[in-house]
Amino acid sequence: MTRPVSTPLALPASLSEADEAALADLFRRGTPENTLRAWERDLAYIAAWKQARFGAALAWPEEEQVVLRFVLDHSIDLEAEGGQARRAAEVLIAAGLRRSLGCPAPATLDRRVASWRAFHRMKNLPSPFEAPLIRQARGKARRAAAREPNPKSPHPITREVLEAMLKSCDDSHRGTRDRAVLMLGWASGGRRRSEIAGLNCDDIDAREFAAKGLLRIRLLRTKTTGPERAPRLPLKGRAARAVMGWMRLAELEAGPLFRPISLADRPLPRRITADGIRRIIRHRLELAGYPADFATAHGLRSGFLTQAALDGAPLAAAMQLSLHRSAIQAQRYYADVEIAENPAANLLGD
Structure with a gap:
């Protein structure tokens, strides 16, 4: 998979192909490598999830109902759940994109949504993530799934x-x-x-x-x-x-x-x-x-x-x-x- 920022940007028609290429290159050079890698992983995950859940590719801009469903599907423990959300999660697990049916950490959901939002901004498109219902759902999901954070190191090297x-x-x-x-x-x-x-x-x-x-x-x-x-x-x-x-x-x-x-x-x-x-x-x-x-x-x-x-x-x-x-x-x-x-x-x- 190519770097996400190489995806053609949806820009005003007055921009030439050379300008579009220069802008895409600017995004690549102006974005830290770690962020590029995170965007790449997150976009691959989101695209695979939508394909498994809806049988469709990502849309730009994405529909609010798809984003809301993404938040809902990643705010519950699917071990005891059935239906399409679980089947989509099992597809992602089989593909090595998801570890378990458990509810992902709120920070993981926040990071994936942030990557999705970043691509809407890069494509100069309106963001569905600012809708009041979606913002409230994300806040409720964050509180409902709150957990004690795991330290990045079991012990400090004092x-x-x-x-x-x-x-x-x-x-x-x-x-x-x-x-x-x-x-x-x-x-x-x-x-x-x-x-x-x-x-x-x-x-x-x-x-x-x-x-x-x-x-x-x-x-x-x-x-x-x-x-x-x-x-x-x-x-x-x-x-x-x-x-x-x-x-x-x-x-x-x-x-x-x-x-x-x-x-x-x-x-x-x-x-x-x-x-x-x-x-x-x-x-x-x-x-x-x-x-x-x-x-x-x-x-x-x-x-x-x-x-x-x-x-x-x-x-x-x-x-x-x-x-x-x-x-x-x-x-x-x-x-x-x-x-x-x-x-x-x-x-x-x-």
Whole structure:
């Protein structure tokens, strides 16, 4: 399947084919890769659902009754239900597009509807999602299916866990790389694995390293920023020395910062993948005496914020590094800290 944004846009007739092609290309270049992939999956799911439910392809703009039926079909547990909704769900399960007959999480429904709306906007078409009945149905569905959110990592990688993982890193190319990956990923604000894997050597500004032991890390793309607002995050002390030690040992001057290591313990020229970052974390957890599934790669992010809360760092200061846009979302990590461990509980001292 081609990228969704390559679908011809329904534009004013005055636009030429060249203008339409340029606009479609602009959407592709101006949309983060992760968003493109999510749109692609969601559109494939929605199209398959309509074909199974109504025996028809998607319409542009879509009819309100079809959108309402989509919301209703994805707001109930179909285990105990029969009829067309269940039969359509079974078709999607057989196609590998749906996991079970259970009611999808409200966030999943919201994301798919958001993707559907995005395509209506790109096609310059009126959106059926603003109809009062559909908006109310979505709100009721969200409340009816509300559930406690599952954490992205079973446990945060706090300082104690991180130190145990770092002790397993020797001075080989693999150990030196893994030490730099873990320390950069944690100390620069809890980076996502895609952000770590996407770093290049020229994203590391070492001009202040000799005098201050300080590196500045440029993140060209994050979940919340793009190249036009690329943040430059500080990396200090042990973490900065770990990154510089890796670059010197591997003799890196250009290209990807983190790379796979061969069986002969030599860095390869290609970029490590996000899944490679996941494998590093699982491997180092096991060597540190933890189960491999003790934490996911997101544990670096949750661990940084959890440790910031434990150490009494202001939320706003932690968010400057984590790059959370929502204080409510970042606050969850602070709220998860055992209240007896909150530094505010000991303001008078022992």
